Amino acid sequence: MTREIKVELAERSYTVVVGVDLLGEAGRIAAASAGKPDRAVIITDSLVGPLYAVAVAAGLSATGCRCETIDFPAGEEHKNLTTYGSVMDRLLSLKPPIDRRCLIVALGGGVVGDLAGFIAATALRGLDFVNVPTTLLADVDAAVGGKTGLNASAGKNLIGAFHQPKAVIMDAAVLKTLPPAQLDNGLAECVKHGVIRDWSLLDFIEENAAKFVAADVGALAELIGRNVAIKAAVVSDDEREAGDRAHLNFGHTIGHAIETAAGYGAVSHGQAVALGMIAAFHIAADRSLIDSTTADRVRQILVGLSLPVRFADLPDLPAAARDPARLREIMAHDKKNIDGIVRFILPTAPGSVATFDDVTDDHIAAAIAALGS
Numbered sequence: 065m066t067r068e069i070k071v072e073l074a075e076r077s078y079t080v081v082v083g084v085d086l087l088g089e090a091g092r093i094a095a096a097s098a099g100k101p102d103r104a105v106i107i108t109d110s111l112v113g114p115l116y117a118v119a120v121a122a123g124l125s126a127t128g129c130r131c132e133t134i135d136f137p138a139g140e141e142h143k144n145l146t147t148y149g150s151v152m153d154r155l156l157s158l159k160p161p162i163d164r165r166c167l168i169v170a171l172g173g174g175v176v177g178d179l180a181g182f183i184a185a186t187a188l189r190g191l192d193f194v195n196v197p198t199t200l201l202a203d204v205d206a207a208v209g210g211k212t213g214l215n216a217s218a219g220k221n222l223i224g225a226f227h228q229p230k231a232v233i234m235d236a237a238v239l240k241t242l243p244p245a246q247l248d249n250g251l252a253e254c255v256k257h258g259v260i261r262d263w264s265l266l267d268f269i270e271e272n273a274a275k276f277v278a279a280d281v282g283a284l285a286e287l288i289g290r291n292v293a294i295k296a297a298v299v300s301d302d303e304r305e306a307g308d309r310a311h312l313n314f315g316h317t318i319g320h321a322i323e324t325a326a327g328y329g330a331v332s333h334g335q336a337v338a339l340g341m342i343a344a345f346h347i348a349a350d351r352s353l354i355d356s357t358t359a360d361r362v363r364q365i366l367v368g369l370s371l372p373v374r375f376a377d378l379p380d381l382p383a384a385a386r387d388p389a390r391l392r393e394i395m396a397h398d399k400k401n402i403d404g405i406v407r408f409i410l411p412t413a414p415g416s417v418a419t420f421d422d423v424t425d426d427h428i429a430a431a432i433a434a435l436g437s
Contacts, residue, residue, distance in 0.1 A: 067289045071208065072300040076228045080208060080296065082289045084281050086235040087116055090196060091123035094167060097231035098192045101167035103130045105155060107180035108171040109138040112198050115241060120171055120196060129167075132158060136179070140328040143175045143215050145223065151183055167230075168193035174206035174333070178221070181212030185227035195232045199242060200250025200284070201334060203234045204257070204291035209299045209312075215328055219397040220320045226304055234292070236285040244277050244370075249334030251276065251369045252315075254287060256341065257294045259362060260311045263415035265290060270365055310400055311417050314409040315341035318431065321394040326385035331378060338371035343431040348410040350427055358414055375436050388432045392425065 066083035081093055094101065104124050108117050113135040121131040134154050136147050155162065168191050170180035177195050184193035197207040213224020239247065251269065258265035268290065269276075275283035295312065302309035319340025323331055345359040363373050372378050375386050384390050400407040400419075408423045 065285075067285070069289065069292050069296050071228075071296045073210075073228060073303055076210075076303075078229055078231050080232040080234065080292050082203075082234045082236070082285055082292060084235065084237045084285060086233050087119040087196070087238070088123045090120045090169070090194070090233055091125070091127035091129060093231050093233055094124065094129070094169070094194050095127045098167050098194060100127065101129055101165060101192070103162065103165065104132075104167040104169050105158070105162065106131065106133040106169045106171050107151060107155075107176065107183060108133065108135050109142075109173075109176050110135055111138040112172040112176065116196075116198060116238060117171060120169065124169070138172075138175070140175055140215070140323075140333075143179055143328070145214060145216075148179060148182065148214055151179065152187060155183065155187060162188070162191075164188050164191060166191055169196060170194070170229075171196045171198065172202070173197065173199035174202040177202055177206050178211070178213050178224070181210075181227055181229070182214060182224055185212050185225040190227070192230050193227070195229045197232070197234060198238045200239055200247055200288070201253060202250075203288045204250055204295070205253040207232050207234070208292055208295045209309075210303065215324075219324050219394055220328075222397065222399065228303075234288055236281040236288060239284050240279045240281065242279070245332070247276055247279070248370050249332045252334035252337045252341075252366070252371055254291050255362065255365055255369070255371075256312075256314050256337065257291050259341065259411055259415070260314050260409075260417045261294045261298070261415055262290070265294075266361070266365055270368065273368060305400075310407070310419055311409055313400060314411070314417050315344055317395060317398055317400070317406065317408055318343045318391060318428075320398070321391040322381075322385045324394045325387065325390050326382050331381060331385065335372050335378060338366050338373065339375070339435055342366070342373050343435055344408065344410055346431040346434045347408065347423060347427050348412070350430060351410070354411050354413065358411065386432075386436060388429050391432055392428060395428070 168184040210228035213221040216222045319336040323336040
């Protein structure tokens with residue numbers, strides 16, 4: 065069954081379509097949302113392209129749209145200015161040259177969505193794009209909200225722009241090709257949504273964990289729909305992260321620092337966010353914001369999903385990613401910071417969080433130390 069979720073952003077509003085076997089519908093959905101484009105360029109990576117680019121291109125061609133494909137090497141380590149420059153050069157070298165009526169189609173996981181979205185935001189000063197995520201992590205996180213961007217040596221996603229898609233197409237059937245570790249990667253963001261907005265979502269995740277691992281497309285489609293509805297509501301209220309949209313960064317302050325310190329690709333985003341959530345709960349407990357029962361519940365769910373809750377769960381994690389001084393240095397570049405103050409999203413009750421700008425270095429150090437205990 066197909067579900068449509070509206071992201072309400074006035075003239076930039078768009079629909080997220082969630083269902084099964086939707087890749088062939090890409091042309092129809094794009095035509096309905098982007099004014100029936102006569103030319104489209106699919107931007108994908110070296111893993112996803114061979115699996116799904118032909119199906120998406122066929123769907124686009126069926127509406128009379130000329131379709132071309134550009135790919136780049138898969139992996140978080142390629143979400144950078146070098147890859148951006150290469151893809152942009154190839155896009156602008158197409159014959160005949162593209163114009164502003166060209167539609168960009170992002171086909172892949174979060175790396176593809178971020179990079180292709182940034183290409184769309186900057187090529188010819190802005191092109192329409194449709195996002196077709198192919199991982200659970202991209203479905204429930206990166207594909208909704210209009211954040212696009214690249215990593216820098218100083219930290220994750222420090223280069224980018226807000227550029228909303230014209231539509232997002234989420235096909236749960238493609239998740240059958242994901243390894244279990246990649247499903248767990250996306251489940252970390254689902255747990256995050258439960259913590260910040262809907263505590264009952266944690267019950268659903270726990271009760272259906274076996275179905276997710278077995279790639280039950282019905283269960284996955286429902287999971288995606290519930291999470292997208294949460295994120296769509298947050299984004300609709302605060303498109304550019306001026307207020308409560310920052311709540312979506314729960315677990316990401318220390319989590320992003322761990323990813324950066326480890327070296328992009330050395331630790332998955334979901335693993336880093338899981339550790340970041342545990343650290344945030346430690347800070348919240350130290351400040352008496354939540355009780356131990358609430359923190360223990362989340363810890364148990366993460367463990368049940370094979371996600372790390374301490375550094376020892378990732379024996380190959382580089383030493384730099386465990387170093388409090390290095391992590392604190394990276395956090396100084398966090399996009400949520402104001403006047404050099406590291407801002408944290410901390411849980412205050414089941415299903416509720418708040419922003420704090422008075423977390424001390426001692427609190428941060430203690431939380432990182434707790435990950436090593």
